[in-house]
Amino acid sequence: MLSRSVVIADGSPAVRDRLRMLLAGAADLDLVGEAATGAEATREVLRHRPDVLVIDLKLGVFVAPETATLAFTELAGDLSIVAAIRSGVRGHLLKSASGEQIVRAIRGVAAGAAVFDTAIADRVLALLTDPDSLMAYYLTARQREVFDLLTIGLPDTTIARRLGLSPKTVRNHVSTILAKLDVRDRAEAIRAYA
Known part of the structure; x- marks a missing residue:
């Protein structure tokens, strides 16, 4: 052995x-x-x-x-x-x-x-298997706020205005969110996690 x-x-x-x-x-x-x-x-x-x-x-x-x-x-x-x-x-x-x-x-x-x-x-x-738990693990609180607004179809400029961020910061958050969730685009993120 x-x-x-x-x-x-x-x-x-x-x-x-x-x-x-x-x-x-x-x-x-x-x-x-x-x-x-x-x-x-x-x-x-x-x-x-x-x-x-x-x-x-x-x-x-x-x-x-x-x-x-x-x-x-x-x-x-x-x-x-x-x-x-x-x-x-x-x-x-x-x-x-x-x-x-x-x-x-x-x-x-x-x-x-x-x-x-x-x-x-x-x-x-x-x-x-619980999307909310998985999201809480992968995303920061700010990224979760951006994601929640993204899932209701708001454009980056509106998300930026609502959260008091620049549109560039929102775009950076969206890119990070997509990478962390291992999805290609917003639509796939929404289908998988919203």
């Missing part, structure tokens, strides 16, 4: 002890480093180039191309989950997971799978 190297990073000695014991019981997983801070995690990953980094999101997210990152944390807010995924995290597991779930998740991300706790997967799916 192929052995996978693992670095664990968590500010809690008790959590690190638990992870260390779980890895000791898995013949195919080799603990090569530990960290209590984000800076230490970065050093350990650069030093060992592990297959998997198991890290508490409170320490930040360090993502290296050759290392699969598994976020191991308390139930995080929707935005931190999405931000972690966007930064390259391959999995997200709650600290309340069973030992078997943790070992299975480490093996899964090491093999290239995306592994998420059911509660987290449900929250991400809800977030991604």
Whole structure:
């Protein structure tokens, strides 16, 4: 069986002890480093180039191309989950997971799978299927104001007048909105998100 190297990073000695014991019981997983801070995690990953980094999101997210990152944390807010995924995290597991779930998740991300706790997967799916939540994540408050006026068909000059902005600033906001929402034009943005 192929052995996978693992670095664990968590500010809690008790959590690190638990992870260390779980890895000791898995013949195919080799603990090569530990960290209590984000800076230490970065050093350990650069030093060992592990297959998997198991890290508490409170320490930040360090993502290296050759290392699969598994976020191991308390139930995080929707935005931190999405931000972690966007930064390259391959999995997200709650600290309340069973030992078997943790070992299975480490093996899964090491093999290239995306592994998420059911509660987290449900929250991400809800977030991604709720246009209002998605808009709140992607757009600033000002961009949301511009978008709301754009969806009722107002031209840039009218939007500018209503919001006390210059037409050029409104055009810049519209361009940014379209890029953030990954749509080609206003019509597609309105169809997808209005």
